[in-house]
Structures are given as C-alpha cells and as structure tokens.
Amino acid sequence: MDSLRRSIGRVLALATITMACSAANWLPLESDGVHDPTAPGVKHLQQPAEALKVLPPDTTGNHVRWVEALEKGAINPRDRLFSKAPTQIREDDILLNLNGGMPIVRFPHRAHTLWLDCGNCHDHLFKAKAGANKFSMFAILQGEQCGVCHGAVSFPLTECSRCHSVARSGPSRVPAASPGGGAAPATR
Amino acid sequence: MYSRHRFRGLRRSLAAAIVMLASIAFWLSQPAYAEYGDVVINNYSDAAGMRPVVFPHWFHRMRFRCKVCHADLGFQFKAGGNQINMLKIIDGQFCGACHNGDVAWSVENCNLCHSAKPGTPTQVHESTIQKLAAPTEPARK
Structure with missing residues (x-):
C-alpha cells in the first residue's frame, strides 16, 4: 500500500517537474486566439513551437531573446533584399x-x-x-x-x-x- | 505508531497533489506568446468576404531584419497603416516584394495569409497597450 502510494507520488512529482520545465508551450496556431482553426491554410503554416524552441528563451513577449539569438547566430536573418541597401551598425x-x-x-x-x-x-x-x-x-x-x-x-x-x-x-x-x-x- | 506513519504518508501525498494542481493551474494560466506582435490586418478583408490577414512577426523576424520591410520596403510601423491591397502586392509592393513565388509563396495561396478569425479588427495582437488599456479579449478555451 505504502509503496504503491510512494510510486504514485513519484510519478506525480515527475509529471510536475516535467510540466514546470517545459518552456515550450507555445500554443499551436489553431488555438492561439488569432487564427481561425477552420481556415484551410492554417495547417500548412509553420508552428511556433517548432521554430522557437531552439532559440534563447525569455520570460516575456514571444519568449525568445531575439537580440541574443541574432548575436549568437541562432538565427541569421537577411539584412536586405536589394544589394544597394546600405547597412550600418552603430556600437555606442x-x-x-x-x-x-x-x-x-x-x-x-x-x-x-x-x-x-x-x-x-x-x-x-x-x-x-x-x-x-x-x-x-x-x-x-x-x-x-x-x-x-x-x-x-x-x-x-x-x-x-x-x-x-x-x-x-x-x-x-x-x-x-x-x-x-x-x-x-x-x-x- | 502505525497510524501516525500512515497519517504522515497521507499528508505527503496530499501535499504532492496540491503542488501538482498548483503547477497545472500555473501552467494553464501562462498566456500564449508566439502571437505576441502578430499583426492582424483587416482594412479590406472582411468587406471583401475574406478572412483577415495574420502577419506573424516572429516568423518573419527569424528570416529578415526589421529594416528589410520597415526601411527598404517602406512598411509603416503601424498596424493597418500601409493601405495594402492585392493590386499593390501583385505589383511587387509590400508583401509582394517577397510573396511572388520567388522568395516566398505567391499570391494564389490566399488562405495561407488570410487565416484570421473573421471579424478580427486590425491590431498588433497581445501588445502591451492592448493588454493594459483594453483587456476585452474573451478568455481562451
């Protein structure tokens, strides 16, 4: 009886820890409150969890530290479409x-x-x-x-x-x- | 002695259950956040019988820096402030600079962009001002 209870307790504790640690609870697009789940295109779009879970985590906004992601090379977004567009970085x-x-x-x-x-x-x-x-x-x-x-x-x-x-x-x-x-x- | 042990065990499992329930409640109460910054554009869509457009900022900023759209392509920093219509897009302006079948999917894939709930007003979704000033969004199911 006791051992049963203990093992149940262990399972519950494990579940709790797993849940608390799972930062990647970006909602699927169908239930994010913006997309229409019945829209025919939604199932073809990239899911945020797939894209964002590999980026440096934050506690607010998109839960991504975007500047850190860029500085560390986790993402490498294009800085121009046209070659003539100048880019300037200012450090101060x-x-x-x-x-x-x-x-x-x-x-x-x-x-x-x-x-x-x-x-x-x-x-x-x-x-x-x-x-x-x-x-x-x-x-x-x-x-x-x-x-x-x-x-x-x-x-x-x-x-x-x-x-x-x-x-x-x-x-x-x-x-x-x-x-x-x-x-x-x-x-x- | 035995009953006291039993009581302690019971208390422990009760505590575990409470901790678990609390963490589930905390987990469920966490707001969704991928759509932070998503722009819903409904200047003309509803009237044209189309779903409004969802522009996912998170998706685009992984691939392009802000300046590509907001400097080179001339997008204003204002939801709905660009008077975008399909004619301009087909002409290569705004979304059409990439959504031309070359850099990204082209305009015949209507439903990939026009995917918001019908009737959603033009907005920057989950913006601070929206949350602080107008918390009118119904609770999520």
Missing part, C-alpha cells in the same frame, strides 16, 4: 533619463542597429542628438517613441528594468559615445 550606448527618479536608461545602439536602419528612428521619432529628445512614459505607453516597437514587437513595456538599467550612482555618460551622441549619417 546612449544614457537617457539622467534626472528622473527611475534608474538611468541605457539605450544600446548596437542591439538596435543590428535589426533596424538609422532612418527607422532618425529623425522622425528621435533627434540624433543625446539630450535633445523629451521622453515620456505616457507617450511610450501610448505606442509612441520607444513604444512604437517596445510593447508591440520588441520586449513589452512591463520589463522596466531592461531599459532603466543603470543605477543612479553609476557613470553619467558612456565613454564610447561621441560628443553629443552624434548622429550616424541618415540613409534616407
């Missing part, structure tokens, strides 16, 4: 929110220019000069400024400390930043 960090109450925001140009073109943000979203932009979490939460991507596609706005990441006692400027956080030439 910009510190923002220098006088606020939250920790200082460290904006890494590299992580952003790996994916984006300079012209995606400059100058219609942000002036290409450190300190020249007035940021507001209200606007960001409305889907403006950083919120154009963060909260929609890039990691969501519930991850405060990923941007507000530099303690107040830390440096106020990153040495790599050129004077005034100068602009790389806009390409379009």
Whole structure:
C-alpha cells in the first residue's frame, strides 16, 4: 500500500517537474486566439513551437531573446533584399533619463542597429542628438517613441528594468559615445 | 505508531497533489506568446468576404531584419497603416516584394495569409497597450 502510494507520488512529482520545465508551450496556431482553426491554410503554416524552441528563451513577449539569438547566430536573418541597401551598425550606448527618479536608461545602439536602419528612428521619432529628445512614459505607453516597437514587437513595456538599467550612482555618460551622441549619417 | 506513519504518508501525498494542481493551474494560466506582435490586418478583408490577414512577426523576424520591410520596403510601423491591397502586392509592393513565388509563396495561396478569425479588427495582437488599456479579449478555451 505504502509503496504503491510512494510510486504514485513519484510519478506525480515527475509529471510536475516535467510540466514546470517545459518552456515550450507555445500554443499551436489553431488555438492561439488569432487564427481561425477552420481556415484551410492554417495547417500548412509553420508552428511556433517548432521554430522557437531552439532559440534563447525569455520570460516575456514571444519568449525568445531575439537580440541574443541574432548575436549568437541562432538565427541569421537577411539584412536586405536589394544589394544597394546600405547597412550600418552603430556600437555606442546612449544614457537617457539622467534626472528622473527611475534608474538611468541605457539605450544600446548596437542591439538596435543590428535589426533596424538609422532612418527607422532618425529623425522622425528621435533627434540624433543625446539630450535633445523629451521622453515620456505616457507617450511610450501610448505606442509612441520607444513604444512604437517596445510593447508591440520588441520586449513589452512591463520589463522596466531592461531599459532603466543603470543605477543612479553609476557613470553619467558612456565613454564610447561621441560628443553629443552624434548622429550616424541618415540613409534616407 | 502505525497510524501516525500512515497519517504522515497521507499528508505527503496530499501535499504532492496540491503542488501538482498548483503547477497545472500555473501552467494553464501562462498566456500564449508566439502571437505576441502578430499583426492582424483587416482594412479590406472582411468587406471583401475574406478572412483577415495574420502577419506573424516572429516568423518573419527569424528570416529578415526589421529594416528589410520597415526601411527598404517602406512598411509603416503601424498596424493597418500601409493601405495594402492585392493590386499593390501583385505589383511587387509590400508583401509582394517577397510573396511572388520567388522568395516566398505567391499570391494564389490566399488562405495561407488570410487565416484570421473573421471579424478580427486590425491590431498588433497581445501588445502591451492592448493588454493594459483594453483587456476585452474573451478568455481562451
């Protein structure tokens, strides 16, 4: 009796651990709430679990650390369709929110220019000069400024400390930043 | 003495059951997340009797950097903000830059893109603003 109970307990514990560890619970497309399960094309589409389970895991958004996936070569997305399109990577960090109450925001140009073109943000979203932009979490939460991507596609706005990441006692400027956080030439 | 042992065993299996149930509940309550960032485009679809389009950002960003579509192809950063229609796509604009049978499947595969639940409004699905400001999505079954 006791041994039976013990073995049942073991099975349950194993099931619990397996369940807790199985990060790959991306829902199949048919039940993700967006796709129509009766749509004839759905069964031909790639399932997210198949594609995403091999990428560095995250705890939010798509549950993929996309920048890490790119940096480590887990994915190698094309950076152009047309050979004439220029690509530029900018390596410096910009510190923002220098006088606020939250920790200082460290904006890494590299992580952003790996994916984006300079012209995606400059100058219609942000002036290409450190300190020249007035940021507001209200606007960001409305889907403006950083919120154009963060909260929609890039990691969501519930991850405060990923941007507000530099303690107040830390440096106020990153040495790599050129004077005034100068602009790389806009390409379009 | 025996009964106490038995009681302890019972208590242990009860605890195991509670832990298991709690973890199942936790597991079930985890939101689905592949579709974070999926864009539903329903500018014209419903009116044309087609299912709205699901654009899966996760699928495309594994293969193309943001700039390919948002800089080179001119997609605005706004769900439904591009006034895409099939004429433009067949003409090689927007989706049609790749979905031409060369880089990706071509336009005769209507149902591969037009696959959202009918009546779904244009949106960035699961976006923070959608979750914080308008939590109107019915619970999943």
